[in-house]
Amino acid sequence: MLEILQYEFMRNALMASVLVSIACGVVGTYVVVKRIVFISGGIAHAAFGGIGLGYLLGVSPILTAIPFSLVSAVAIGVLGHRERISEDTSIGILWAMGMALGIIFIGLAPGYAPDLLSYLFGNILTVPVTDLYMMLALDIVILGTVAVFYQDFLAISFDEEFATVSGAPSRALYMLLLCLVALSVVVLIRVVGVILVVALLTMPAAISRQFTSRLDRLMALSVLVGMVLTVAGLWLSFVLDLASGATIVMVLGTAFLLTSSLHRPSTA
Amino acid sequence: MAEARCLQAHPVTVMVEEKVIVRLDGVDVSFGGSQVLEGVTIDIHENDYIAVLGPNGGGKSTLLKVILGLIPPDAGTVEVFGTSPEEGRRRIGYLPQYARFDREFPITVNEVVLMGRYRGPFSGYTTMDRQKVTKALDTVEMSEYGDRQIGALSGGQLQRVLLARALAREPELLLLDEPMASIDPDMQRSFYELMAELRDRMAVVMVTHDIGVMSEEVVEVACLNRKLFHHGDAEGGAEGLEAAYACPIQLIDHGHPHRVLRRH
Numbered sequence: 058m059l060e061i062l063q064y065e066f067m068r069n070a071l072m073a074s075v076l077v078s079i080a081c082g083v084v085g086t087y088v089v090v091k092r093i094v095f096i097s098g099g100i101a102h103a104a105f106g107g108i109g110l111g112y113l114l115g116v117s118p119i120l121t122a123i124p125f126s127l128v129s130a131v132a133i134g135v136l137g138h139r140e141r142i143s144e145d146t147s148i149g150i151l152w153a154m155g156m157a158l159g160i161i162f163i164g165l166a167p168g169y170a171p172d173l174l175s176y177l178f179g180n181i182l183t184v185p186v187t188d189l190y191m192m193l194a195l196d197i198v199i200l201g202t203v204a205v206f207y208q209d210f211l212a213i214s215f216d217e218e219f220a221t222v223s224g225a226p227s228r229a230l231y232m233l234l235l236c237l238v239a240l241s242v243v244v245l246i247r248v249v250g251v252i253l254v255v256a257l258l259t260m261p262a263a264i265s266r267q268f269t270s271r272l273d274r275l276m277a278l279s280v281l282v283g284m285v286l287t288v289a290g291l292w293l294s295f296v297l298d299l300a301s302g303a304t305i306v307m308v309l310g311t312a313f314l315l316t317s318s319l320h321r322p323s324t325a
Numbered sequence: 326m327a328e329a330r331c332l333q334a335h336p337v338t339v340m341v342e343e344k345v346i347v348r349l350d351g352v353d354v355s356f357g358g359s360q361v362l363e364g365v366t367i368d369i370h371e372n373d374y375i376a377v378l379g380p381n382g383g384g385k386s387t388l389l390k391v392i393l394g395l396i397p398p399d400a401g402t403v404e405v406f407g408t409s410p411e412e413g414r415r416r417i418g419y420l421p422q423y424a425r426f427d428r429e430f431p432i433t434v435n436e437v438v439l440m441g442r443y444r445g446p447f448s449g450y451t452t453m454d455r456q457k458v459t460k461a462l463d464t465v466e467m468s469e470y471g472d473r474q475i476g477a478l479s480g481g482q483l484q485r486v487l488l489a490r491a492l493a494r495e496p497e498l499l500l501l502d503e504p505m506a507s508i509d510p511d512m513q514r515s516f517y518e519l520m521a522e523l524r525d526r527m528a529v530v531m532v533t534h535d536i537g538v539m540s541e542e543v544v545e546v547a548c549l550n551r552k553l554f555h556h557g558d559a560e561g562g563a564e565g566l567e568a569a570y571a572c573p574i575q576l577i578d579h580g581h582p583h584r585v586l587r588r589h
Contacts, residue, residue, distance in 0.1 A: 215437070218395060220440070222414050
């Protein structure tokens with residue numbers, strides 16, 4: 058296993074696994090306990106519009122994906138709170154519009170769109186060093202925000218109504234949480250692509266949830282589980298010569314199915 | 326009963342007994358074109374113990390949420406502790422409907438009750454907050470369960486924990502939404518005993534669709550079915566309650582503590 062570390066792309070891929078696991082362990086915990094999996098999926102797909110914009114402007118698609126996914130996160134939050142539009146509907150609309158915009162932008166961009174597939178399905182083996190730094194910076198922003206707002210996010214996740222009555226700016230906190238989801242999506246895009254982002258945001262937390270009943274421990278365990286399983290997936294994809302993003306998702310999914318069938322969730 | 330206890334418990338505060346803490350005047354609320362509350366006018370006084378009765382869908386929970394500022398009324402005014410609901414609600418302890426809770430949520434009893442001390446972002450919890458949590462858990466006799474995950478509790482135990490969360494705020498008004506749902510009769514009795522104790526320290530407004538569980542301690546009854554049919558002293562008597570329940574509604578008498586106090 059160690060010989061694969063002699064390749065620089067492999068070292069980068071390992072770094073990427075670690076950085077991805079931090080984002081999806083921490084934010085994924087909220088995604089799972091607050092049941093915003095499909096909102097996160099919507100944000101991820103909408104982020105594809107930002108990737109297309111990057112191609113069109115000739116800049117790093119990851120760079121343009123940041124504002125794009127942040128805007129779509131806020132838009133889903135705002136639309137979803139309107140009385141006449143259900144959150145479900147607003148997710149569907151932004152999900153499709155983001156993807157459509159991405160396709161239009163890419164069509165307008167001159168020439169051929171290189172490694173477009175890696176943004177859709179991820180390719181952890183091609184993550185450039187500059188993107189690693191960006192992922193590190195986003196991880197720091199995510200960790201810092203969660204450290205500051207831990208109790209607040211816990212309050213609105215458990216009982217938003219009671220939190221509001223107690224003085225929590227619930228709408229603003231919810232938006233902030235969605236923005237953290239948006240940033241995690243950006244961190245994850247390089248590794249699993251917009252289509253598979255939801256897998257990494259949910260599965261480490263869903264697996265870990267069966268083994269702990271404390272939110273802080275759930276986060277820590279999710280990060281750990283994410284690291285072990287993404288690296289395992291990465292290794293497996295290298296050995297079997299399979300698509301890395303998809304292999305990582307399959308490893309996570311299999312681990313979830315195994316743990317949930319073997320382990321009766323204890324409430325104690 | 327209630328009479329005697331009131332007088333003993335508040336020998337000095339008799340004068341402020343009549344102080345209005347919540348005032349609703351002509352409150353209308355509708356959701357998607359259907360009227361849920363219509364012209365609801367009610368005063369809640371310090372030390373009131375009111376049961377709001379009415380059928381499911383009669384607007385009982387909505388009434389509580391209007392008082393809490395969670396639902397802005399279409400018409401009418403709401404005043405809570407002399408100010409807006411958004412300001413005044415900090416002095417209210419709220420027990421929401423039990424059915425809403427995700428029992429699998431990874432959170433311990435202590436953490437849930439600590440939320441009763443939540444003040445807003447950047448304020449954190451202090452040692453004093455944690456002491457109040459211990460005290461609140463003591464009051465509901467759940468101190469031994471502090472480290473348990475909420476999924477490990479029975480329905481009645483979780484209900485007590487949620488009550489402790491409301492009490493940890495040290496509220497002046499307690500709003501209880503269907504507190505008796507999903508707890509067994511034994512637990513209901515001890516819940517009422519607890520209420521009887523608390524009622525000396527704060528006003529209590531309890532919403533229920535099940536008349537059978539109404540406590541003898543309840544001093545006033547309000548019947549709500551879109552409109553507030555009556556609000557006044559309670560008088561036990563199955564007949565009157567049945568009539569009330571059928572809505573249109575009458576009021577039932579059950580002792581007159583407020584009248585007694587008014588004379589002072």
